[in-house]
Amino acid sequence: MSIKTFKGGAHPPERKERSASSAIEVLDRVTQVVIPVNQHFGAPIQPLVKVGDQVKRGQKIADAAGRMTVPLHASVTGTVKKIEPRMQANNLDGLCIIIEQAPVDETEFLPILDPFACTKEEALARIREAGIIGVGGAGFPAHVKFAPPPNKPIEYVIANAAECEPFLTIDERVMEETPADIIDGMAIVMRIVGAKKGIVGLEDNKEHLVPILEKAIAASVADISVQLLATKYPQGGEKMLITAITGREVPSGGLPMDVACVVSNVGTLRAVSEAFRKGKPVIDTGLTVSGGACETPKNLFVPVGMLAQDLFPAAVRYDESKLRRVVMGGPMMGPAVPSLQVPIQKNTSGLLLMDASEAKTYAEGPCIRCGRCMRACSCRLSPALLNVAFKASDLDQAEAIGALDCIECGTCSFVCPSHIQLVQRFRVGKQLVRAKKQKEAQRAVK
Numbered sequence: 001m002s003i004k005t006f007k008g009g010a011h012p013p014e015r016k017e018r019s020a021s022s023a024i025e026v027l028d029r030v031t032q033v034v035i036p037v038n039q040h041f042g043a044p045i046q047p048l049v050k051v052g053d054q055v056k057r058g059q060k061i062a063d064a065a066g067r068m069t070v071p072l073h074a075s076v077t078g079t080v081k082k083i084e085p086r087m088q089a090n091n092l093d094g095l096c097i098i099i100e101q102a103p104v105d106e107t108e109f110l111p112i113l114d115p116f117a118c119t120k121e122e123a124l125a126r127i128r129e130a131g132i133i134g135v136g137g138a139g140f141p142a143h144v145k146f147a148p149p150p151n152k153p154i155e156y157v158i159a160n161a162a163e164c165e166p167f168l169t170i171d172e173r174v175m176e177e178t179p180a181d182i183i184d185g186m187a188i189v190m191r192i193v194g195a196k197k198g199i200v201g202l203e204d205n206k207e208h209l210v211p212i213l214e215k216a217i218a219a220s221v222a223d224i225s226v227q228l229l230a231t232k233y234p235q236g237g238e239k240m241l242i243t244a245i246t247g248r249e250v251p252s253g254g255l256p257m258d259v260a261c262v263v264s265n266v267g268t269l270r271a272v273s274e275a276f277r278k279g280k281p282v283i284d285t286g287l288t289v290s291g292g293a294c295e296t297p298k299n300l301f302v303p304v305g306m307l308a309q310d311l312f313p314a315a316v317r318y319d320e321s322k323l324r325r326v327v328m329g330g331p332m333m334g335p336a337v338p339s340l341q342v343p344i345q346k347n348t349s350g351l352l353l354m355d356a357s358e359a360k361t362y363a364e365g366p367c368i369r370c371g372r373c374m375r376a377c378s379c380r381l382s383p384a385l386l387n388v389a390f391k392a393s394d395l396d397q398a399e400a401i402g403a404l405d406c407i408e409c410g411t412c413s414f415v416c417p418s419h420i421q422l423v424q425r426f427r428v429g430k431q432l433v434r435a436k437k438q439k440e441a442q443r444a445v446k
């Protein structure tokens with residue numbers, strides 16, 4: 001099989017061997033869950049329950065009208081103890097519903113729905129009703145992504161199976177253990193968006209999964225194949241995947257649908273299958289717990305809202321004397337969190353307990369104009385020039401040279417020999433550019 005890739009990128013140490021062979025463990029007993037109400041990208045939703053209410057696993061507990069919303073469901077059966085702001089993985093306080101788990105487990109799932117007999121509208125309504133958001137990204141509502149406008153016909157559904165972040169192995173295990181669910185989810189999405197072809201984009205460090213996926217594909221009527229991709233960061237970026245697989249380039253400011261593609265993570269596709277076949281909403285999260293301070297790296301399914309601290313020591317052990325930093329997600333893009341008292345969310349893909357060597361910080365040196373960041377940037381930006389623009393607070397210049405096309409992958413920071421905090425500066429700078437554009441738009445309306 002040919003191995004495809006994109007231009008640029010980097011090769012951070014993979015460190016996946018620590019957890020890749022550990023079968024997924026399911027944790028379903030917790031004392032309490034702290035479920036952030038707004039875990040999706042879009043308009044806020046509001047609680048439908050009050051303190052003292054009894055709720056069942058799978059019951060809808062928050063929702064709102066509006067296309068850019070998804071409902072939220074109880075991840076355990078129990079009693080609503082509090083509804084109050086709590087610290088979340090993004091380091092901000094947000095409204096959370098706190099449920100104390102009862103000894104009994106009762107479920108309230110959706111009715112089973114045949115995804116190949118229902119209408120497209122019914123299928124999209126089911127995906128919304130199940131609370132499905134993009135796993136591993138900003139939490140974009142899946143029912144919106146799977147409903148491109150009629151002038152944007154879709155040819156390809158691409159399953160993002162790259163899992164290019166170091167340490168993370170949860171997608172690899174999901175593919176190994178439940179390949180049929182992923183292929184089923186792909187076939188369902190292909191029917192909804194009208195795509196004739198499905199392609200699983202898999203990094204070649206997971207080549208052993210090809211026969212496993214092909215066996216599942218053989219049992220499906222949909223036209224799906226596997227494409228091996230070079231193991232390179234950020235191969236799992238939507239734009240990089242599309243370019244590597246189809247040769248098409250998503251235009252600046254554009255979306256995958258502009259080049260007739262829909263990209264979906266394997267975890268999202270599995271959730272799609274479960275929403276129809278089991279009527280199960282998104283109430284659990286798959287994640288890898290690893291890092292140099294973690295003594296028992298593993299892959300887990302846990303109830304949404306489980307506090308990271310409740311994993312220890314029963315499920316996972318770590319060496320407190322070695323722990324220097326906690327990261328939610330992968331080491332390249334995941335945010336560092338100040339404590340383990342943060343809830344695991346629908347789109348949490350990892351929890352990294354980093355030791356001193358992994359959490360090392362360096363003093364920033366001057367730019368030596370080596371050009372490494374430009375060669376590594378898969379979005380063809382000039383990170384060194386963006387850095388100059390942001391440092392000078394020249395937002396117009398930063399925007400003009402493509403700041404908003406930056407996917408915040410962190411590759412430029414990783415390769416910079418002067419340890420310049422490029423991506424950190426771009427994250428803040430992009431928010432300032434967006435705020436400025438918003439103000440300008442408001443002024444234009446007045």
Ligand code: SF4
Binds near residue numbers: 380407423
């Ligand atoms: S963080 Fe932005 S500028 Fe840096 S390599 Fe990634 S896309 Fe390019």
Ligand code: SF4
Binds near residue numbers: 368371419
């Ligand atoms: S990699 Fe660092 S030192 Fe080299 S050009 Fe880019 S910002 Fe400057």
